Every structure is written in structure tokens, then in C-alpha cells.
Amino acid sequence: xxxxxxxxxxxxxxxxxxxxxxxxxxxxxxxxxxxxxxxxxxxxxxxxxxxxxxxxxxxxxxxxxxxxxxxxxxxxxx
Numbered sequence: 001x002x003x004x005x006x007x008x009x010x011x012x013x014x015x016x017x018x019x020x021x022x023x024x025x026x027x028x029x030x031x032x033x034x035x036x037x038x039x040x041x042x043x044x045x046x047x048x049x050x051x052x053x054x055x056x057x058x059x060x061x062x063x064x065x066x067x068x069x070x071x072x073x074x075x076x077x078x
Contacts, residue, residue, distance in 0.1 A: 007015075013023040043051070 009023055010020040013020040016023065
């Protein structure tokens with residue numbers, strides 16, 4: 001939420017019903033600093049294309065695995 005929102009940490013904390021310091025402590029524990037939350041990395045078109053290609057491969061694999069599990073479930077009578 002902090003990464004994708006244009007709201008301040010104080011406003012997000014208020015929306016969530018906690019203090020800003022608590023929210024920032026959670027982010028600190030997750031390994032991100034407030035600075036990195038405010039300025040996410042902007043991917044280049046080449047990086048986006050590479051990620052898209054990787055995700056398409058992963059989707060194809062997961063889809064194949066799902067189909068195999070469906071067939072196995074049908075054979076086992078579930």
C-alpha cells in the first residue's frame with residue numbers, strides 16, 4: 001500500500017487505524033525504507049518485456065500442472 005499509494009504514511013496509517021510510526025516499523029521490518037517506498041523502480045521496456053516473457057512461461061507451466069491434476073482427480077474419482 002505504501003509502495004503504490006500517493007498518500008503519506010500518516011494518511012495510510014490513519015486509514016488502517018494505526019500510527020504512522022507503527023506502519024513505518026512494519027515496512028522497516030519488511031526490508032524497505034521509507035525512501036524506497038516513495039520512489040519505486042521504474043522498469044525499462046526491455047525489463048518489462050523480459051518479465052512478461054517469464055510470466056507467460058510460468059503461466060503455461062502452472063496451467064499444464066493444473067490440467068494434469070484435474071485429470072488425476074478425475075481418474076481417482078474426486
